[in-house]
Amino acid sequence: MKNHISTIICLLGFAALVVTSCKKDEDCIDCKANDIIKTTIRLGSGDSTITIYPVMTPSNHDMCDSMVYHSVKGAYVRPYDVYKYQKLCSVEEAIDSLKAGNDSACPCRKNLDTIYNDQKNSYFYIENIQKFPYNKLLIKTVKDSTQMRTYLNYDNRNDLFIGEVPMDTTLGYYQHNDTRPLASGIFAYYLIIYKDEMHQTIIGDTIKGKFAIVRNPKVKTRNCKAQAHDEDDPLLK
Numbered sequence: 001m002k003n004h005i006s007t008i009i010c011l012l013g014f015a016a017l018v019v020t021s022c023k024k025d026e027d028c029i030d031c032k033a034n035d036i037i038k039t040t041i042r043l044g045s046g047d048s049t050i051t052i053y054p055v056m057t058p059s060n061h062d063m064c065d066s067m068v069y070h071s072v073k074g075a076y077v078r079p080y081d082v083y084k085y086q087k088l089c090s091v092e093e094a095i096d097s098l099k100a101g102n103d104s105a106c107p108c109r110k111n112l113d114t115i116y117n118d119q120k121n122s123y124f125y126i127e128n129i130q131k132f133p134y135n136k137l138l139i140k141t142v143k144d145s146t147q148m149r150t151y152l153n154y155d156n157r158n159d160l161f162i163g164e165v166p167m168d169t170t171l172g173y174y175q176h177n178d179t180r181p182l183a184s185g186i187f188a189y190y191l192i193i194y195k196d197e198m199h200q201t202i203i204g205d206t207i208k209g210k211f212a213i214v215r216n217p218k219v220k221t222r223n224c225k226a227q228a229h230d231e232d233d234p235l236l237k
Helices: 002-020 091-099 112-116
Strands: 028-030 039-042 049-053 068-070 075-077 125-127 135-140 147-152 164-166 179-181 185-193 207-213 220-222
Touching: 039 207, 147 164
Parallel strands: 028 220
Antiparallel strands: 039 049, 049 125, 068 075, 135 147, 135 185, 164 179, 185 207
16 A cells, blocks of 8 residues: 555655656746746854855847937937937838948837836845945856856846847947847856955855856746745746
């Protein structure tokens, strides 16, 4: 009888796994299966800890081509600062203008996913990072660890990671004036905590893990809600 009970429990567990994991051929991110987990780390002596929340649902902006020139300001501006004088084209209109040989007719395009910009999980959130002001946050790819973005002294307030990376790092631009949004998917973070302002003495080991970006309901999620800072995010399950 005990053997039968064990078998039934195993089958029920397997069935639950099937229900909660991603379906085959489904555009889906399963946080549990991909080790995307909320992590709390104790740093140094005492009770100082940080918690890294590895699930983001960034805002989706109407986007202009990088470094759009603003005639009034007389300068190049951020690609998602769309002004009234700039025409917002559909993707189809932009393609038609390119086919006609006019690559400047539609520099700005509509983003149909702007309805999901509720500011929940809109940036990479590290709880209590302000207690450790000297740090370095690296955003990388998962497969080959290509470094896509670097933040010095990340603090959840000033220069936030909002799911965008520089288009040309050789220029040294790490603001939002020459960036491209990362598509929904899985990426990697590396966090180094320092004792001093000169970033010479490291506290503990490099903290690393994977995180997910979800931009719209087309990407299904599994087991991600509990790993996010805002668990009531409608894009997460």
